[in-house]
Amino acid sequence: MAYQFSIDDVAFLASPDGAAALDSAAALPLTDASLLKDLPALRKHYGSSDGALVETVRNRRRAADKLVDADRLLLTDIALQQATPTAVAAHRAADIAKRYPGAVVHDVTCSIGAELLAFAGHDGIGGVIGSDIDPVRLAMASHNMTAHDLDSRPAVRTSWQLLRADALAPCSRGDVVIADPARRTARGRTFRIDELDPPLLELLAVYAGTPLAVKCSPGLDYRTLRDRFGFEGQVHLTSLDGGVREACLWTEADDQPERRASVLRTGAGGTISYEVTSDDSDDLDDASAPETGDWIIDPDGAVVRAGLVRHYAHRHGLRQLDPQIAYLTGSTVPAGERGFRVVERLGVAERALRSALAAHGCGSLEILVRGLDIDPDKLRRRLKLKGSAPMSLVLTRIGRSGVAFLCEPGVRAPH
Incomplete structure (x- = not known):
């Protein structure tokens, strides 16, 4: 359970003495493995404030990639x-x-x-x-x-x-x-x-x-x-x-x-x-057959959750593989986005997948799934990869049929 800060803890940590104590604590590893070794020294110098010092330093470290100037903040685990x-x-x-x-x-x-x-x-x-x-x-x-x-x-x-x-x-x-x-x-x-x-x-x-x-x-x-x-x-x-x-x-x-x-x-x-x-155009030609382009594009999750995949596709001249699925296809990858260059189109039968992966010498495989009830981790184990080449596998459906796209590893297009 995370340390429960008190008003007195905050008053101490916000004081000049508390700032000095935090600097001293920050010089220690304070990892799960080192706590038993680090705590006695903190307790000797700062008594009952040791818990507040440890929690603050550890929270600041966890916040470093999330909050600017995290090393100056006072924060609780839940607040972070x-x-x-x-x-x-x-x-x-x-x-x-x-x-x-x-x-x-x-x-x-x-x-x-x-x-x-x-x-x-x-x-x-x-x-x-x-x-x-x-x-x-x-x-x-x-x-x-x-x-x-x-x-x-x-x-x-x-x-x-x-x-x-x-x-x-x-x-x-x-x-x-x-x-x-x-x-x-x-x-x-x-x-x-x-x-x-x-x-x-x-x-x-x-x-x-x-x-x-x-x-x-x-x-x-x-x-x-x-x-x-x-x-x-x-x-x-x-x-x-x-x-x-x-x-x-x-x-x-x-x-x-x-x-x-x-x-x-x-x-x-x-x-x-x-x-x-949603004010952007979402005009796509759903009547034409969805030919697969050179690339499969997986739109950003915010676009998908906001229901704006068609709007995004229209902006970049892309097509949906299926009107109900968020995967897009086209000849290029929009700047800053991640795409998968298609190597081969397959069915979803595991025997066919295993054979194709072996033929390409695949040893590590990223699996993306939409629209199919497939567990990527379980499937990866069953495919029994033996090669050395990294590849990606995009599993989805077009209409009522499951389809697999064997691709080169995903890459992000430069801005």
């Missing part, structure tokens, strides 16, 4: 799991600044303040308010905002304030409200609308008439939300570096597309992004 990645938060801040120039943004479930930092760091946002019911997380948010505010870099450009409040009890006149309901129950992660905390439908009711963005799991059944509960806003799916991170519900979206997918990719040159929306 739910924290919005910095690149996604920055993208939302730019979105808000474009939709509502100069708006005061109120994050009513601000937790440790990870997203507040992105809002306060954007010139187009007029002010930032954060509130949370948890006093420990709020104290951590105060430290995190102050630590950046005092830094020589202009990380915080606009005014901010923190309040302790229940998300379902409006306590400000913010122009835009942000909420991130907890998506974990005693049974683990949940995708059910009625199990979020605070409840999604109550949030939508409480802030009716105010622009509201609610961050939800990418597995959210937004179609049921529309059909059963009458949600009329925008559903915005966002992915980062190939992983779908969230489905954000925007309520005040009269002039916005109904569905939207943002694809973010980070690199040495910063964050590269593109968007596909």
Whole structure:
């Protein structure tokens, strides 16, 4: 079980003595294997604060690939799991600044303040308010905002304030409200609308008439939300570096597309992004026979979950292998996307697959499956690979027939 921080822990960690103690702790391995060796030294110098020091250092290390300047943050394990990645938060801040120039943004479930930092760091946002019911997380948010505010870099450009409040009890006149309901129950992660905390439908009711963005799991059944509960806003799916991170519900979206997918990719040159929306054309020639091109393209998960595969295909001159399947085909791979060059088209009978793989000397195999009830790991074991060449196998269906495409290893086209 993760360490449970107290207000006293946060006060110590945020102090000059706590900062020095964290530097000392950060010099230790603090791995699962080394903890028994590392703890006595920490306990000798810092007494009962050893647990808070260990948990903070380990959380900072886990946050390094998710949050900018993680080595300065105070955070809990659960808060880190739910924290919005910095690149996604920055993208939302730019979105808000474009939709509502100069708006005061109120994050009513601000937790440790990870997203507040992105809002306060954007010139187009007029002010930032954060509130949370948890006093420990709020104290951590105060430290995190102050630590950046005092830094020589202009990380915080606009005014901010923190309040302790229940998300379902409006306590400000913010122009835009942000909420991130907890998506974990005693049974683990949940995708059910009625199990979020605070409840999604109550949030939508409480802030009716105010622009509201609610961050939800990418597995959210937004179609049921529309059909059963009458949600009329925008559903915005966002992915980062190939992983779908969230489905954000925007309520005040009269002039916005109904569905939207943002694809973010980070690199040495910063964050590269593109968007596909339901306002884009989805005109594809479904009547023509789906000839397989040189490449199979697997669209980004945000595009797939947002139901925008046809729109994406139209933009890049691609075709669907089957109208009900998200795999696309064409003569080239769109910039930044991953494609598989087709070597051979086969049926899905294992004997034929085994023979073809042996003929190509395949020794390692990536298997992608859509539209068929096949377990890739179990199939790989049954194929008994004996060669040395790496290959990819795309398994899907066209109409009612299963089909396999033996491909060269997947490659990502340069931007």
